[in-house]
Amino acid sequence: MNQIGSSTGLHAVLEQEVKKNAGWRLFIQTVIARAYPRVIGQQREKSWMFFDIFLPVLAVSAYVFVYRAIQAPEDYIGFVIVGGAMTAFWMNVLWGMSSQLYWEKETGNLALYIMAPNSLMAILLGMALGGIVATTLRAATIIILGSLLFEVSYAVVSFTQLFAVFILAMAALYGMGMMFASVYLLLSREAWHLSNLAQEPVYLLSGFYFPIKNFNFWIALGASVIPLTLGLDAMRQLAFKTGETLGFLSVQVELLVLIGLSVLFLVAARILIRHMEKLAIREGRLTESRR
Amino acid sequence: MDFAIQTKNLGRVYKIRGGKKSEPRELVALQDVNLQVRQGELFGLLGPNGAGKTTLIKILTTLLAPTTGVASVAGFDVVKQAEKVRPQINMVSGGESSGYGLLTVRENLWMFAQFYGIPSAVANWRIRELLKVVGLSDRINSKSSDLSTGLRQKMNIVRGFLTDPDVLFMDEPTLGLDVGASRDVRRFIREWVDQDPSRTLLLTTHYMVEADELCDRVAIINQGRVLACDRPATLKSRLQKEVLFRIEVSPLNGTSVETFEMLPGVSKVTYRPLDGYAVLELILEQDDALGSVVNLMTSSNIHILKLQKREPTLEDVFVDLVGRSMEEVEKSETEEGNR
Numbered sequence: 001m002n003q004i005g006s007s008t009g010l011h012a013v014l015e016q017e018v019k020k021n022a023g024w025r026l027f028i029q030t031v032i033a034r035a036y037p038r039v040i041g042q043q044r045e046k047s048w049m050f051f052d053i054f055l056p057v058l059a060v061s062a063y064v065f066v067y068r069a070i071q072a073p074e075d076y077i078g079f080v081i082v083g084g085a086m087t088a089f090w091m092n093v094l095w096g097m098s099s100q101l102y103w104e105k106e107t108g109n110l111a112l113y114i115m116a117p118n119s120l121m122a123i124l125l126g127m128a129l130g131g132i133v134a135t136t137l138r139a140a141t142i143i144i145l146g147s148l149l150f151e152v153s154y155a156v157v158s159f160t161q162l163f164a165v166f167i168l169a170m171a172a173l174y175g176m177g178m179m180f181a182s183v184y185l186l187l188s189r190e191a192w193h194l195s196n197l198a199q200e201p202v203y204l205l206s207g208f209y210f211p212i213k214n215f216n217f218w219i220a221l222g223a224s225v226i227p228l229t230l231g232l233d234a235m236r237q238l239a240f241k242t243g244e245t246l247g248f249l250s251v252q253v254e255l256l257v258l259i260g261l262s263v264l265f266l267v268a269a270r271i272l273i274r275h276m277e278k279l280a281i282r283e284g285r286l287t288e289s290r291r
Numbered sequence: 292m293d294f295a296i297q298t299k300n301l302g303r304v305y306k307i308r309g310g311k312k313s314e315p316r317e318l319v320a321l322q323d324v325n326l327q328v329r330q331g332e333l334f335g336l337l338g339p340n341g342a343g344k345t346t347l348i349k350i351l352t353t354l355l356a357p358t359t360g361v362a363s364v365a366g367f368d369v370v371k372q373a374e375k376v377r378p379q380i381n382m383v384s385g386g387e388s389s390g391y392g393l394l395t396v397r398e399n400l401w402m403f404a405q406f407y408g409i410p411s412a413v414a415n416w417r418i419r420e421l422l423k424v425v426g427l428s429d430r431i432n433s434k435s436s437d438l439s440t441g442l443r444q445k446m447n448i449v450r451g452f453l454t455d456p457d458v459l460f461m462d463e464p465t466l467g468l469d470v471g472a473s474r475d476v477r478r479f480i481r482e483w484v485d486q487d488p489s490r491t492l493l494l495t496t497h498y499m500v501e502a503d504e505l506c507d508r509v510a511i512i513n514q515g516r517v518l519a520c521d522r523p524a525t526l527k528s529r530l531q532k533e534v535l536f537r538i539e540v541s542p543l544n545g546t547s548v549e550t551f552e553m554l555p556g557v558s559k560v561t562y563r564p565l566d567g568y569a570v571l572e573l574i575l576e577q578d579d580a581l582g583s584v585v586n587l588m589t590s591s592n593i594h595i596l597k598l599q600k601r602e603p604t605l606e607d608v609f610v611d612l613v614g615r616s617m618e619e620v621e622k623s624e625t626e627e628g629n630r
Contacts, residue, residue: 033406
């Protein structure tokens with residue numbers, strides 16, 4: 001360390017008056033800053049290419065070979081590829097969003113987030129935004145690789161609608177993740193069991209590897225609470241020739257439901273994060289690392 | 292007078308959950324704490340682990356609600372006006388592992404600056420300058436996961452100063468730092484406060500020397516209560532009527548500390564066994580009392596290895612107030628916790 005008194009930098013720093021933004025500027029700054037570790041930081045660990053690309057492509061391949069073996073319609077191959085890509089988002093929401101506040105507590109970040117003048121909702125939005133961007137990179141790679149490997153042909157009806165469905169599915173899915181982040185923190189360690197418990201059933205119920213029209217109507221309707229179910233179904237309808245005939249509800253209805261789910265989950269996330277903060281301050285337990 | 296920090300009858304009780312069938316028990320972490328820290332002051336909270344220092348800091352930084360009393364920071368109530376307190380403060384804790392290991396030192400610090408609304412250009416400039424000050428410039432682009440504990444703590448310290456808070460809370464800031472780095476951090480902290488009279492720093496420590504060397508005023512805290520609060524010199528002057536001796540002796544051969552304390556003119560005795568010998572710290576009413584102490588040692592076949600008369604320290608003040616050394620208090624608290 002330098003001799004403190006001799007540092008010209010110190011005097012400059014000490015004398016500088018620091019202007020600080022507040023309001024919506026602070027909100028935006030917080031969202032971007034919290035997204036940064038996911039958008040930039042996560043790409044530095046190169047093992048993601050193996051775990052997030054190679055392994056999912058392998059899982060998708062198994063279904064492709066099964067469908068080819070039973071001579072299923074060729075669009076099913078595309079369904080599986082898109083489904084495989086979308087599982088990346090589900091995994092990210094489950095392990096990177098829902099359990100994130102718990103991790104932040106363990107490292108001491110949560111206390112710093114609460115103590116700073118920013119909004120905790122901005123922190124959650126930043127996590128979500130960063131998660132979406134980082135996972136889109138993985139999902140897009142899976143789609144490109146899978147499509148090239150298995151010669152999938154697309155017949156996009158409307159790029160605008162396809163984009164809208166994707167955005168709304170992400171808003172609803174990550175809204176759900178933001179909501180679960182507080183729930184998991186409140187449940188603390190038991191949350192791990194929830195994540196493990198939710199992983200496989202959602203694979204099945206969301207129809208990652210087959211159209212949910214194959215379900216009983218009521219089961220499919222119940223599964224529609226998971227945002228990926230309708231998002232995936234609508235995307236398949238818009239991207240493949242036989243998509244519409246294999247779709248569960250019309251794209252318009254699915255879009256409306258996704259809007260409703262987005263609002264519902266984001267409002268619930270806001271209510272729960274406020275509740276969590278109040279509880280943390282009242283009980284002094286939630287910001288305490290257990291180590 | 293402007294007080295940067297003020298507490299009135301502040302208390303905090305934790306409810307500790309037992310098993311599923313047992314009732315939750317209560318743990319009193321703070322009780323009736325009344326403190327007034329002036330603007331521009333470097334104020335120390337001195338006490339053993341578990342004394343309530345961190346609980347007090349958590350309340351003052353809006354992270355924890357008190358169960359009784361009120362507290363204000365920078366003129367705002369920490370419970371009712373937390374949103375007004377937060378832009379004015381920051382906190383650094385010793386041994387914290389905040390931030391993200393995959394980000395570089397600069398990126399981590401930039402991220403935390405954003406949470407306070409500091410524009411990127413200003414933040415980056417301040418990061419560069421502050422890293423120079425703590426001697427971490429050459430690691431600006433290192434991943435924070437690659438930093439040693441000491442370097443990581445320097446990064447945390449920069450995070451605290453980066454947002455230019457009016458009131459900075461430092462909870463054991465030199466924990467885990469080597470002697471040289473600790474000294475430099477202390478020097479920087481002092482400089483930071485002295486540069487601007489509107490800056491206030493509250494520091495918790497269980498290092499007596501740190502509190503003595505650094506703080507304008509010190510509050511001694513134990514078991515959630517503030518036992519004394521004054522300038523270090525004034526606190527030490529409480530003991531100037533008494534005489535302090537440090538005696539290195541051979542093992543006590545079964546003679547108890549209480550036997551020494553029962554001797555006429557002996558106020559307090561603390562005993563610390565070390566490797567092959569022991570240290571007795573004596574607070575005597577007068578020099579004369581030393582004779583009976585030496586006689587007792589001779590008759591008990593305890594050999595005096597070294598005898599030293601010394602000036603009172605804050606450790607002696609703590610012993611005088613609590614009856615035991617800070618080390619003994621921490622040891623007994625740990626044993627009680629294990630039970």
